[in-house]
Amino acid sequence: MPLVTTHAIVLHAFDYRETSRIVRLITRELGIVSAIARGARRPRNKFGAALDLFAGGEAELVTTLGRDLHALNAFDATRSRPALAASLDRFAAAAALAELLLRFAPEQEDPGLLDAVTDALDALEAAPPGAAAPVALGGAWSLVAELGFAPSLDACALCHAPLDPAGAVAFHHRSGGALCAACARRVTGARVLPPEARDAIRAWLGRCASPPLDEPSVRAHQRLLREFLEEHLTDGGRPLRALLAWERHEVDA
């Protein structure tokens, strides 16, 4: 039973039986893993508050070939993120990012992805009150880019013809991004992506901040992101609950 020590972030945690917790982690060495923290619900256990949601640290995992559930021997939290749980805006956004990872990230080594998640959560923690959503939208698109399915924005997703960088374009989730006028006429379900919305997504994919967005624009971006992700799901029709909840959440002032 190989022992793996790897940097990890807690994305999900739930109680298991009387004394244990099961966590889902994104790790540098193994990608997404599930692990059981035995005894984590006992008083004065060795994990303490280390397994709080979105905490980062060094995880010591005992892996068993062919098993989906590893054993978490220890978790040395080096970065707890209490500010994410302290505000509903930030928490709803962080939960949406976690869901994106849990549904799309691979079960294999991906150091770039772990760095992108770390950056996204750190930026969200530092977001000013009321400004969590645009920051998290940026984080989400940076994860999509890192996962390798960023939408095409400057060339037609179907025929690869260059698109006017400053104009409105048709955006078609199933085709994988923006379309030229000729291709847009041949598909159904495309929506108009205004130039400022395309600029924002372009900035986020390149890990830059977007220009300031008003509330209706934020909502439109949340919906576009969710619909894009839904189109790329490969694990059946389960809804993206956290993304939906985030979209419907009323922003705290």
Ligand SMILES: [Zn+2]
């Ligand atoms: Zn085209």
